[in-house]
Amino acid sequence: MKRFFKIVSFYILITILLLFLLESLFTYSYYHPKNPRSKVSWIMSMTDKDTLDYALFGSSRCIHTINPTIINKELGTNGLNLAYQASNPLEVKLSLKTLLKKKRVKRIFVQVDYSYNQHGPHPLAEIAWMPFIKEDYIYNELKTYDDKYTYLKRIPFYRYMKYDSKIGFRDLFFNYTKKSAVNEHYGYAPKYTVMKKYKANTSKPKAIENPHIKEVIDICKEYGIKLDFFTAPMYLFQGDNSALRDMLPNYKDFTTVIKDKKKYQDNTHINDEGAKEFTKIFMNHYFSDSIK
Amino acid sequence: MLFNSIDFALFLPIVFVLYWFVTQKNLKLQNILLLVASYVFYGWWDWRFLSLIIFSSTVDYLIGIQLSKTTKSNNRKWLLFTSLFINLGFLGFFKYFNFFAQSFTDAFTLLGQDFELSRLNIILPVGISFYTFQTLSYTIDVYRKKIEPTKNPIAFFAFVSFFPQLVAGPIERATNLLPQFYKKRIFKSNQAIDGLQQILWGLFKKIVIADNCAQYANDIFSNYDVYSSPTLIMGVIYFSFQIYGDFSGYSDIAIGTSKLFGFKLMTNFRYPYFSRDIAEFWRRWHISLSTWFRDYLYIPLGGSRGSKWNVLRNTIIVFVVSGFWHGANWTFIAWGALNAIYFIPLLLAKKNRVHLDNIAENSILPSLKETLGMLWTFTLIALAWVFFRAETISHAFDYLVHLFNFSVGFDRLEIKRYAFEILPLILILFGFEWFSRKDEHPMQKKYVWLKTFVIIFMLLLLGNYSNMQEFIYFQF
Structure with a gap:
């Protein structure tokens, strides 16, 4: 029996050591990616302490919508699209806080829509934050929503196992071997x-203050960052964004500016053709003073 | 309770400690503990269905006693018939009622008659096919006087419900397992360590191989109409390894767990994908079921005696019934029939018992003939799995039609991965098994420490934890 328990203890010890080893390896790789696999990992790995002229935040309705390459080329600016899929106001706030630890930024644009009333983390968007959950400012935000974040933070390697399809071995492998599309075209x-x-979108955000958006506004005031909110185009929008207009400073509703069906990939996302047109509209609206 | 769950990871050490440290001096207490643990294990899924196991066990226990008291042939036959009727009646009702109701309705509709047999909302009790066959083997063996009827109800009830193999086998024989409940078990470190390593190997096959293959196989089988031939071939290969990893992984965990408690269960899989012909495959795949059908169906039907026609008939019956045992769907019947078609030429040519040894018995690599035999057998088996996996017969045929349309290129799947991506995992499994093909499981003999380290490492690194699947054979 003694021998059996010795061996069981040895197996447990090996498992624990491997958990710590893998935890360190994975976390290091997400902080120092060769080819960042998420926007969060990209921001975390930024080392140049330069100043960005602008940064864009939001969900997939922002990543596929505004191409900073066009703006930067036209205006000679230095801007990035840091939006990522399913990002809610909480993730926007975390992205901004993370960016400000790495760089200075003069102006930010936040895409808002029906997700404005979401308070908690999005189940898909939160995964990008898991490698960095040991950062206090991230953990303190997340833990208020669920106890699971405590286990994800404290049990070594648990977060990489739980979300293995998104941040597991395959992702780590591509981190070193496959060129990433995350930081191409400035995001x-x-x-x-x-x-x-298509199906008409009838969303109608409620006029209730979102604490994360409020904090974004406060952060921008504190850092002297110019802040604009906007809503990206939708096909046949039949909802009502008046609440956003009432609740948010510097808000602009672009919902109906792209009407051509061929410029959409679905009713809430424009395609590359649409993005070319919309980026110009966006640029003319916000950077008219700088256009030569 | 799933073997690959946190619940089981807590349950097993608790039962182990109580078994070896609290009840070890009293055999009866140990058996009571195993019985209670087994009922808790089963009841974790649904307490209501415990009554079925208890009822089946009671019936067969009492019939066993009665069989020992009577020598009259007619009485003995009636007792056996009662056991068969009750056990198979339960199985038939819970597993096959809706299938027959639907088939009758379809048959009448085909004949132009407006007749509909209503279907019932029945939940299939987990493992009913397994424990029904296990308890039946006892009654039949007592009837045949191959085993003495037990007068120890605790041992018998524990034998029927023994938790490591209760829900997905191996389907044990009373002649092997029941006597082990009569004897005092002595803790043997070597046996327990071997059991632990076999559990690790089973977990690897389930969590790393089967669950990863499942993600790809499910996607390919669901969207077969838009994918190319090479992708559909990958789908078949992935399912072949999913079902193998899933089911043989379960058996390894079950056998390994039993070893922790001093029990020895029968081997259920002996590297079946290294078989050189179909007959060899069926001697190596789900051995406990194949031998059950051999002993309790094939031989009573006449077995290999009699005319060629009788032997053919018996073989076809066994394969078709074995297919039907898996599930109430024509796809399983077709799967069984297809395997019979594969098997019959070997039987007619009297070549069904050619490969009784191991492949590459005295060499590291197989000969060209062995390699070709192995590839051909795998191809046949893999194609038959299409019927096993498909939802309906037409789904299976459609899949095969698309597979043989000879389009080229691997697709990017709906799950946003390429169709070939997890082939290396299958190669790892293949490598481990090849070099251990003469052993009970690969975690034995040479380099055990290294292999254990590698398996734990791969379990942590490559295990599929975000898409954990139930064991496929639970549904049977």
């Missing part, structure tokens, strides 16, 4: 498909 991710079926 813009083009979509080339054309919408076939």
